[in-house]
Amino acid sequence: MPFFFYSSTQTNHTHPSYIHTTMVHPNSRTVGDTEHSWCRAVRGGTGIAVLALRTFKPPDISYLQASLRTLQTSHPILRSRLLHNNNTFSFLTSPTPSITLTSLTLPTNVSDPLTQILELELNRNTWHDSTDDQVFFATVYTLPNANTWVVALRLHVSACDRTTALLLLRELLTLMDEEHGAGQNQKEEPSLAIEDLVARGKGKKPVWTRGLDMLAYSLNSLRLSNLKFIDAKNPRFSQVVRLQLNQHETKGLLAVRLHSCYTTLLSYLLFHFF
Secondary structure, eight states, X not given: OOEEEEEEOOOOTTOOTTOOOOOSBTTEEEOXXXXXXXXXXXXXXXXXXXXXXXESSOOXXXXXXXXXXXHHHHOGGGGEEEEEETXXXXXXXXXXXXXXXXXXXXXXXXXXXXXXXXXXXXXXXXXXXXXXXXXXXXEEEEETTTTEEXXXXXXXXXXXXXXXXXXXXXXXXXXXXXXXXXXXXXOOSOOOOHHHHSOTTTTOOXXXXXXXXXXXXXXXHHHHTTOOOSOOSSOOOOOOOOOOOOHHHHHHHHHHHHHHHHHHHHHHXXXXXX
């Protein structure tokens, strides 16, 4: 079962420091600082994680849905709703899993169903104007006359970032291989915010490290300032770009990456010791 993963994410490092996790309901909490920056990013068109799995055998819808609900049982954040009131976001966790698979049929003239479905899901931003919505959606796409099915999972990055999504994919594939897709211990309370999972004092950066980060941000902004936008008026949308490199080009890319790492290390040593 080949799969392709893509996430459009944006982390705002200048999030307000006055946002803290508070419990407003036994099964709810306000979002943390990092989660709040992701919530704001999604409303701007980024911050959506998509997993797309292509199979050449028709998936068992009931079994797949049971496996997805098992994930929700094990991870309460996946069965939460994201509430928005003014500038405040909060998670309200349901006591029971409730994800429902949606089935759609693609036109017969689709040449690359995996890529097109991926782009379609990335641009389905149901959180843009919503004040109460799920954070986890699943859709099964059928391509007629091609014996191809694509299972697409769309997640709000405040609930599951791109690194965690890969772990979630592995867990789902394990559940699909097991004899039963249920029976996991259910957790009732919503998970803690990212900042609350880090030991006190561990999340603070030294002064020189912060200075190095600011230097890196400045250099990156100079790189992006050379980008030219051909069409800046029409609505924005996400697309997938594939780049194929030969052996010579790959070696050149790795050499540039190693040089960049060396430069960063040298800058750190200069900041730290001088």
